[in-house]
Amino acid sequence: MTVDSRESAAALDAADPLAGMRARFVVDDEPIYLAGNSLGRLPCETSARLAQVVADEWGTGLVGSWESWIDLPTHVGDLIAGLIGARPGEVIVTDSTTVNLYKLASAALDARPAARVIVADADDFPTDRFVLEGLARARDLELRLFTADPVAGPKVDALADSLSPDTALLVMSHVDYRSGAIARLAEITERAHAVSALVLWDLSHSVGIVPVDVESAGVDLAVGCTYKYLNAGPGSPAFAYVRRSLQPELRQPIWGWFGQRQQFGMSGSYDPDPGIGGTQTGTPPVLGLVAAQVGAALVAEAGVDAIRTKSTALTAVAVECFDAWLAPLGFTLGSPRDPDRRGGHLTVEHPEAWGLCHALIERSGVVPDYRAPDAIRLGFPPLYTRFVDVWDALDRLRTLAQSGAVPVPPPRRVT
Ligand SMILES: Cc1ncc(COP(=O)(O)O)c(C=O)c1O
Helix, strand or coil, X not given: CXXXXXXHHHHHHHCCCCHHHXXXXXXXXXXXXXXXXXXXXXXXXXXXXXXXXXXXXXXXXXHHHHHHHCCHHHHHHHHHHHHHCCCXXXXXXXXXXXXXXXXXXXXXXXXXXXXCEEEEECCCCHHHXXXXXXXXXXXXXXXXXXXXXCCCECCHHHHHHHCCCCEEEEEEECECXXXXXXXXXXXXXXXXXXXXXXXXXXXXXXXXXXXCCHHHHCCCEEXXXXXXXXXXXXXXXXXXXXXXXHCCCXXXXXXXXXXXXXXXXXXXXXXXXXXXXXXXXXXCCHHHHHHHHHHHHHHHHXXXXXXXXXXHHHHHHHHHHHHHHHHHHCCXXXXXXXXXXXXXEEEEECCXXXXXXXXXXXXXXXXXXXXXXXXXXXXXXXXXXXXXXXXXXXXXXXXXXXXXXXXXXXCCCCC
């Protein structure tokens, strides 16, 4: 093991160039929070910024503050564009990931009227599949679901077999929400383009943690959450990316005044903004956007490449601890072993996963994230997770599993 004691984990923290970022978050040493891949921590600056926006901009400035608020969706979009290899004017922050997926998928299907097939991953995050099921049913299209290895993710050639000349759209997650496997975004995009399909990537588990270059990969469309690795808070608005060359051609289906070219003209029929602004519909959630601005700026300050370097090292330590401690206790690794193919979280599987998660939270001071039926997801966001956190959390999981007394947990209500 490269890390064979708590002291050697602490030595990695001492040499960590991102160590100072931890103080930029509201953070306690206990419990050890490993669910940042679900809901990121609160940046210190967010509380102050929100208090100022509420007291001054809303409390005093009132409706006049829309002068600055109105551009937040594109300003924050431009900030996120810089994190995914897009250009200014290609990303907007609006609505939820689910709604953005619906809007962009609908627009893509409208742009390919003769093609009758949507291709998607049978094991993708449920909301993505549900949106596509609904679209396929409403338009009488075929939803062709491919299956892939649950740990390694899709192989490019096997996936390409699902694509046919009548494919309108391929929808996939770049980083698998369950295993953390990274899909080969550029190669898959190229294969979809070879049959003239458009491609829509869900970057929810990539943005702010795994480098993405949508421009060099020729990505058409993308969506993603801001409340995970961008730390924008519960229910913060999502982002939507539309390649600039596609913007004049694509029309999203939920027409509203925020998508209108002359929003305050107040007359005439719908004449959408030909740019990324046309992706909007109604009044933007200002407080969520302010939080997303702070969160995305923190990620930009640290740099996605530096974040990725630390992230790979954190999950590598976790894999070493897993092999030494958990594998002998009947756990299996639910994430790729190859660090280049692994995202920001590690999944360990166990038949009593929910009971173990519950006990970890209640008794061991570790907050993981559970996914039915048997996955414990351990998220290690590099901006605030230390190497000693990884060591301690896996050590506590080992101790708990060794005790053999996992209580029957209450039924689950949320994540
Ligand atoms: C891959 C993926 N897509 C979408 C979502 C959620 O979308 P929404 O913010 O619309 O609930 C999640 C949530 O965890 C996710 O993991």
